[in-house]
Amino acid sequence: xxxxxxxxxxxxxxxxxxxxxxxxxxxxxxxxxxxxxxxxxxxxxxxxxxxxxxxxxxxxxxxxxxxxxxxxxxxxxxxxxxxxxxxxxxxxxxxxxxxxxxxxxxxxxxxxxxxxxxxxxxxxxxxxxxxxxxxxxxxxxxxxxxxxxxxxxxxxxxxxxxxxxxxxxxxxxxxxxxxxxxxxxxxxxxxxxxxxxxxxxxxxxxxxxxxxxxxxxxxxxxxxxxxxxxxxxxxxxxxxxxxxxxxxxxxxxxxxxxxxxxxxxxxxxxxxxxxxxxxxxxxxxxxxxxxxxxxxxxxxxxxxxxxxxxxxxxxxxxxxxxxxxxxxxxxxxxxxxxxxxxxxxxxxxxxxxxxxxxxxxxxxxxxxxxxxxxxxxxx
Amino acid sequence: xxxxxxxxxxxxxxxxxxxxxxxxxxxxxxxxxxxxxxxxxxxxxxxxxxxxxxxxxxxxxxxxxxxxxxxxxxxxxxxxxxxxxxxxxxxxxxxxxxxxxxxxxxxxxxxxxxxxxxxxxxxxxxxxxxxxxxxxxxxxxxxxxxxxxxxxxxxxxxxxxxxxxxxxxxxxxxxxxxxxxxxxxxxxxxxxxxxxxxxxxxxxxxxxxxxxxxxxxxxxxxxxxxxxxxxxxxxxxxxxxxxxxxxxxxxxxxxxxxxxxxxxxxxxxxxxxxxxxxxxxxxxxxxxxxxxxxxxxxxxxxxxxxxxxxxxxxxxxxxxxxxxxxxxxxxxxxxxxxxxxxxxxxxxxxxxxxxxxxxxxxxxxxxxxxxxxxxxxxxxxxxxxxxxxxxxxxxxxxxxx
Numbered sequence: 001x002x003x004x005x006x007x008x009x010x011x012x013x014x015x016x017x018x019x020x021x022x023x024x025x026x027x028x029x030x031x032x033x034x035x036x037x038x039x040x041x042x043x044x045x046x047x048x049x050x051x052x053x054x055x056x057x058x059x060x061x062x063x064x065x066x067x068x069x070x071x072x073x074x075x076x077x078x079x080x081x082x083x084x085x086x087x088x089x090x091x092x093x094x095x096x097x098x099x100x101x102x103x104x105x106x107x108x109x110x111x112x113x114x115x116x117x118x119x120x121x122x123x124x125x126x127x128x129x130x131x132x133x134x135x136x137x138x139x140x141x142x143x144x145x146x147x148x149x150x151x152x153x154x155x156x157x158x159x160x161x162x163x164x165x166x167x168x169x170x171x172x173x174x175x176x177x178x179x180x181x182x183x184x185x186x187x188x189x190x191x192x193x194x195x196x197x198x199x200x201x202x203x204x205x206x207x208x209x210x211x212x213x214x215x216x217x218x219x220x221x222x223x224x225x226x227x228x229x230x231x232x233x234x235x236x237x238x239x240x241x242x243x244x245x246x247x248x249x250x251x252x253x254x255x256x257x258x259x260x261x262x263x264x265x266x267x268x269x270x271x272x273x274x275x276x277x278x279x280x281x282x283x284x285x286x287x288x289x290x291x292x293x294x295x296x297x298x299x300x301x302x303x304x305x306x307x308x309x310x311x312x313x314x315x316x317x318x319x320x321x322x323x324x325x326x327x328x329x330x331x332x333x334x335x336x337x338x339x340x341x342x343x344x345x346x347x348x349x350x351x352x353x354x355x356x357x358x359x360x361x362x363x364x365x366x367x368x369x370x371x372x373x374x375x376x377x378x379x
Numbered sequence: 380x381x382x383x384x385x386x387x388x389x390x391x392x393x394x395x396x397x398x399x400x401x402x403x404x405x406x407x408x409x410x411x412x413x414x415x416x417x418x419x420x421x422x423x424x425x426x427x428x429x430x431x432x433x434x435x436x437x438x439x440x441x442x443x444x445x446x447x448x449x450x451x452x453x454x455x456x457x458x459x460x461x462x463x464x465x466x467x468x469x470x471x472x473x474x475x476x477x478x479x480x481x482x483x484x485x486x487x488x489x490x491x492x493x494x495x496x497x498x499x500x501x502x503x504x505x506x507x508x509x510x511x512x513x514x515x516x517x518x519x520x521x522x523x524x525x526x527x528x529x530x531x532x533x534x535x536x537x538x539x540x541x542x543x544x545x546x547x548x549x550x551x552x553x554x555x556x557x558x559x560x561x562x563x564x565x566x567x568x569x570x571x572x573x574x575x576x577x578x579x580x581x582x583x584x585x586x587x588x589x590x591x592x593x594x595x596x597x598x599x600x601x602x603x604x605x606x607x608x609x610x611x612x613x614x615x616x617x618x619x620x621x622x623x624x625x626x627x628x629x630x631x632x633x634x635x636x637x638x639x640x641x642x643x644x645x646x647x648x649x650x651x652x653x654x655x656x657x658x659x660x661x662x663x664x665x666x667x668x669x670x671x672x673x674x675x676x677x678x679x680x681x682x683x684x685x686x687x688x689x690x691x692x693x694x695x696x697x698x699x700x701x702x703x704x705x706x707x708x709x710x711x712x713x714x715x716x717x718x719x720x721x722x723x724x725x726x727x728x729x730x731x732x733x734x735x736x737x738x739x740x741x742x743x744x745x746x747x748x749x750x751x752x753x754x755x756x757x758x759x760x761x762x763x764x765x766x767x768x769x770x771x772x773x774x775x776x777x778x779x780x
Contacts, residue, residue, distance in 0.1 A: 002695035002698065002699065003688065003691050003692035003695045003696075004692070004695045004696055004699050261775055261777070264777060265776075265777065265778060272778070272779070273778045273779070275777040275778050275779075276777065276778045276779035278768075278771075281767065281768065281771035281775075281777050282764065282767040282768075282771070284771060284775055284777065285709075285712075285766075285767040285768075285770035285771045285774075285775065286712075286767065288709065288770055288774060288775060289709045289712060289713045289770070292689055292706070292709060293682070293685040293686060293688075293689050293713070294685075295689075295692070296685060296688040296689040296691070296692040297684075297685045297688055299692065300688050318681060318684055318685065321681050322681050322682070322685045367674075370674070370677045370678055370681055371677065373677060373680065373681060374652060374666070374667070374673060374676070374677035374680075375665075375666075377650060377652050377653070377677075377680065378652065378653065378656065378665075379652040379653070379655065379656050379661065379665075379666060379667040379673060379676070379677075
């Protein structure tokens, strides 16, 4: 498949850019942050996005979705990255929709996918327990109890975990922490008895939570995929999430870069635009080159998800590794080149630095994925 | 059966019958290239026969028009031909600067008469060309070149020196940037002239590099003469007099695409990790037994993979009708810097073995010499800093760049 967007995907990009610049520019996110809201996103805006087909972008038409594929989802994520739009797109439209569409039972799909596509149901993914992402270290236990299981343990860094109507949680049904096998994925209602949620206000002010499972009872019906076979489910879901985050970071990095280039042309010191100084020109030109590489790996990872979902892990890791470091460089260079004004809260560039830092960390940072690639390549 | 499929079958049958067995070893190294030219000595009869047969078919330059020595094939047909050649591991019958550099300039800026005169001998491998651009005092600032070319009414007289003229000592003709109007502003007094190196007053001298032997030469013009016309209507100057900078710029873009990895296959071959494991081995967890080097290797492979995908994307964008333009500078910059990084890692991995300069064990210091040679990647064809200037000016529109 050629590494370019199709005409249909280009149209989606244009309509996404139009919608977001009107309904969800950076000023909207800033207003949301300053209002100390409990949710971390606007439910009204999310419903409007659902009307655009974005909530169900990975949901098939039989379940009321737009079925636009991963490249389409990535295009929207990238545009949201540009405008720093806060929404449950990643948690619900990418992660939960992937989990249920690719691995859910018919009953689970019927009960959840139409509600996701309608923008009525928000579902979060709970994986991490330690400070660094590593699914093999899952220790939250699912103990057999009658016909079902009892979940006990802690989860952290759960995007939209405080506002979600349901949680998809990775639990250990066999083996020990550090082992890939023995995981099982459960879909748990957010109001289940014994589930405690704590909103964690993060540096990017998006919705995130720590969850505590204290003997939460679930049944066999709540298992997504197979018991002890959760690694395959989680692997697929994380692959989609990593590609989605890479797309978002690429968009955020591009926007920060464009703001910075504009600033270099406007800001005068020593009687000339600072953009005429070669010290800054070369740094900007290098960053431009890195951003071009980032665009390529993002598109490749998304296309691989559409072409052969099972085989998309390597390029998703490549995208998360490469774009993580490029977006970080873009954020850091942008702040530095803005000088003093870039350090002020009033100016938007700092918001990009903050969001990119969080997206970088989520589902494995550059070091995690670079290490993974070295392993795949036999060293 | 559609026309393309029929072409494939005919091509396959023709190659099967006409490609000599010895030319089917897939060899691609510099020592296996057939460069052609007046003084060319063929490695083998097979190499000669292969060139003659392919040239007769127009397949040394399949996309060129038939009247200029090509076969007039469409892009799709060229792809099929290349694929069929790969299938039997056929060597390329002919490579040359004439094909890569002069021909694109002639095809864009030359007259019909110039094309008809100069292109067919290139296609047949009869004339070998070299490029006379840089001068001792005109490197990155190429447009400040001073090689003088005076109008002597019935001929041009050339005086000056060129440097870094690759393979000048083995070439028959040279395309040279000369100053035809010393009073004009620097970009406006340059012409692109074609000179027979057998002419009186043209001489060359090889340059030895830090890597040892090199294809580079110095080329001197001492009252060298070039006729105004080589044949009726065949001017020795390509494009307009004093507008040679346009031609030069166009060609530099081609050269950059090649050096950046497009044609040179800089990033082909075995992975850095694989090579490093060969030297250093794995620890008990199956990781390269040098954790800091492992991290650097993995980062370089991530960047290399990303770069290859970017080459692929730009090619696909070009096919979809979006020009590459100044992005060639981005690829040249990134690709050459990456290649230098790669060779630094090879040297790190090889340790003291990689430092051997002579002897059979090291193939006469192959790695060390290649490592040293890569240092020129980010200098030749415009330094990395010049490429960054071009990106700043043309892609980012930064002021004063």
